[in-house]
Amino acid sequence: MNAFGVVMLMVFLVVVGGLGYFFYQNLPGEPVDLVVDEPSATLQDKVSYSTSSQFYKNMRFPDNTISYAIEEICGNKKREQFQEALRILKEETVLEFYEDSVEPEIIVTCSDLMPEPENKGYFIAGEGGPSEIINTSLYAVILQGKISLFREEKCEKPNIALHEMLHVLGFDHNDNPDSILFPTLDCEQQIDRYLIDDINNLYSVTGKPDLKISEIKATKSGAYLNFEIKVVNQGLKNAESVELAVYADGELVIHNSGKKFFDLGNIAVGSTKILNVENLKIGRGAEEIGFTADPNNNVDELFENNNEVELVLGE
Numbered sequence: 011m012n013a014f015g016v017v018m019l020m021v022f023l024v025v026v027g028g029l030g031y032f033f034y035q036n037l038p039g040e041p042v043d044l045v046v047d048e049p050s051a052t053l054q055d056k057v058s059y060s061t062s063s064q065f066y067k068n069m070r071f072p073d074n075t076i077s078y079a080i081e082e083i084c085g086n087k088k089r090e091q092f093q094e095a096l097r098i099l100k101e102e103t104v105l106e107f108y109e110d111s112v113e114p115e116i117i118v119t120c121s122d123l124m125p126e127p128e129n130k131g132y133f134i135a136g137e138g139g140p141s142e143i144i145n146t147s148l149y150a151v152i153l154q155g156k157i158s159l160f161r162e163e164k165c166e167k168p169n170i171a172l173h174e175m176l177h178v179l180g181f182d183h184n185d186n187p188d189s190i191l192f193p194t195l196d197c198e199q200q201i202d203r204y205l206i207d208d209i210n211n212l213y214s215v216t217g218k219p220d221l222k223i224s225e226i227k228a229t230k231s232g233a234y235l236n237f238e239i240k241v242v243n244q245g246l247k248n249a250e251s252v253e254l255a256v257y258a259d260g261e262l263v264i265h266n267s268g269k270k271f272f273d274l275g276n277i278a279v280g281s282t283k284i285l286n287v288e289n290l291k292i293g294r295g296a297e298e299i300g301f302t303a304d305p306n307n308n309v310d311e312l313f314e315n316n317n318e319v320e321l322v323l324g325e
């Protein structure tokens with residue numbers, strides 16, 4: 011073989027080797043399941059100030075500032091009584107209230123009829139209660155409450171309005187005859203200390219979203235990753251423009267399109283977004299795949315330490 015032949019053979023070998031490497035890197039192989047690296051890393055978030063006196067665990071409005079509207083039919087007297095009840099609650103607790111006729115969180119009616127349950131998993135406790143709630147794993151978020159003040163107030167203090175407002179805040183009756191939450195009203199009844207403490211504890215946390223990767227299934231085929239991920243918002247407020255990043259051995263995976271993140275859009279309180287991705291190229295050698303919801307911390311959350319899951323190749 012002359013020198014030209016040797017050069018050609020080397021070129022040939024380089025080309026074949028390069029092609030082989032290219033195919034090795036890019037062709038799908040046998041799918042391998044990925045498994046959660048440390049199951050304990052799936053954090054158990056705790057909100058420890060739950061009380062047994064509420065209809066559901068950790069019931070609260072998204073914020074400590076709550077809007078309300080009083081229907082005109084109520085007239086001035088009942089209007090003043092209700093506002094006096096709000097004033098007392100504001101004085102005793104961290105809660106604040108403001109009137110908002112457009113999108114009130116609490117609606118006060120005064121018709122003779124009991125409030126009608128509507129169709130969103132509503133329930134009614136007596137003449138006042140949360141009327142629209144969303145259960146996340148951390149909170150029962152009250153989106154709306156209704157009160158019907160159809161009885162005349164017989165006490166000096168607005169005891170009926172206070173009693174119903176406490177129902178709206180998620181509190182059930184108790185068996186203390188001296189309590190404002192005793193089923194039968196009496197003018198001497200007072201707001202129990204535990205109610206004030208519970209309200210202040212519940213609302214000591216600022217209302218924020220909380221994103222969490224609730225489920226992940228992934229397989230690796232050669233250089234490619236297929237996955238289905240579920241991201242839940244278990245917080246108190248909606249999360250906007252949520253992104254998801256995928257990492258292979260610690261390096262951010264750039265999509266074939268050049269994008270860096272998957273766009274999960276807005277995730278409302280209590281909602282879960284499911285993202286299905288096929289054939290994301292991560293490289294054949296990748297052994298650890300990480301998923302991070304909100305990688306740039308655009309969303310201010312209750313907990314920032316439950317947004318990541320790390321997977322490794324299964325057996």
Ligand SMILES: [Zn+2]
Binds near residue numbers: 135173177
């Ligand atoms: Zn009641």
